[in-house]
Amino acid sequence: AALIEFRQVQKTYSNGFQAVTPFDLSVGAGEIVSLVGPSGCGKTTVIRMAAGLSSVSGGELVRRTDQLAYVFQDPTLLAWRNVRSNVELVAKLKGVDKATRAAAATAAIEMVGLGAFEKSLPRQLSGGMKMRVSLARAITSAPELMMMDEPFAALDEFTRENMQNQLLRLWRANGFGAMFITHSISEAVNLGHRIVVMAARPGRIARIIDSPSPPTKD
Ligand code: ADP
Numbered sequence: 001a002a003l004i005e006f007r008q009v010q011k012t013y014s015n016g017f018q019a020v021t022p023f024d025l026s027v028g029a030g031e032i033v034s035l036v037g038p039s040g041c042g043k044t045t046v047i048r049m050a051a052g053l054s055s056v057s058g059g060e061l062v063r064r065t066d067q068l069a070y071v072f073q074d075p076t077l078l079a080w081r082n083v084r085s086n087v088e089l090v091a092k093l094k095g096v097d098k099a100t101r102a103a104a105a106t107a108a109i110e111m112v113g114l115g116a117f118e119k120s121l122p123r124q125l126s127g128g129m130k131m132r133v134s135l136a137r138a139i140t141s142a143p144e145l146m147m148m149d150e151p152f153a154a155l156d157e158f159t160r161e162n163m164q165n166q167l168l169r170l171w172r173a174n175g176f177g178a179m180f181i182t183h184s185i186s187e188a189v190n191l192g193h194r195i196v197v198m199a200a201r202p203g204r205i206a207r208i209i210d211s212p213s214p215p216t217k218d
Pocket residue numbers: 013014015017019037038039040041042043044045046203
């Protein structure tokens with residue numbers, strides 16, 4: 001069964017504005033779904049509903065896992081905690097025992113290439129490195145479903161390409177399903193198995209297409 005299913009889900013905010021008109025969508029285990037579309041078309045609203053951060057105004061949303069991670073565009077690291085401590089934080093808050101989260105954090109930090117920076121503080125890292133910490137933190141909580149809201153938008157083109165590769169490496173190792181917002185068509189195509197194309201006014205899903213070059217396990 002799918003990790004998450006939207007059945008005629010729509011969103012009307014409390015001011016009466018309908019941000020997303022009724023739509024159907026499912027995300028399978030290990031499947032990456034990219035969302036693209038112009039600013040304000042409702043992409044963030046869709047993944048916030050998926051994550052339970054925003055209520056559903058109509059239709060039915062079925063989520064079959066609680067093992068969820070949300071990666072924000074801004075890495076939001078705690079300034080006074082070093083890389084390892086930041087990476088372990090979400091797993092710690094979820095009650096994962098110390099030995100398990102330490103081992104998971106070591107593997108994640110290694111995978112994103114920050115082994116030499118475990119003791120560094122966020123202010124000592126570049127934007128790309130902070131984003132890698134944020135990804136490692138998400139992975140360390142062993143999510144079955146990752147929500148990512150333009151995780152690479154703030155990065156320069158070189159760092160972005162590097163991060164895309166990091167993300168795919170993590171996906172190959174951990175096999176999470178994901179919903180992923182991007183403004184880049186090539187990113188949507190290269191990182192997603194399916195691409196949800198949204199149109200503005202009113203926010204609606206215009207089409208869902210299979211990626212011509214989806215990520216594979218090898
Ligand atoms: P996107 O992520 O595609 O840029 P959003 O989901 O953030 O789009 O927003 C979709 C629309 O809903 C926009 O017009 C936005 O202004 C509006 N919106 C977002 N949050 C709220 C809210 N809490 N109350 C009212 N309108 C909102």
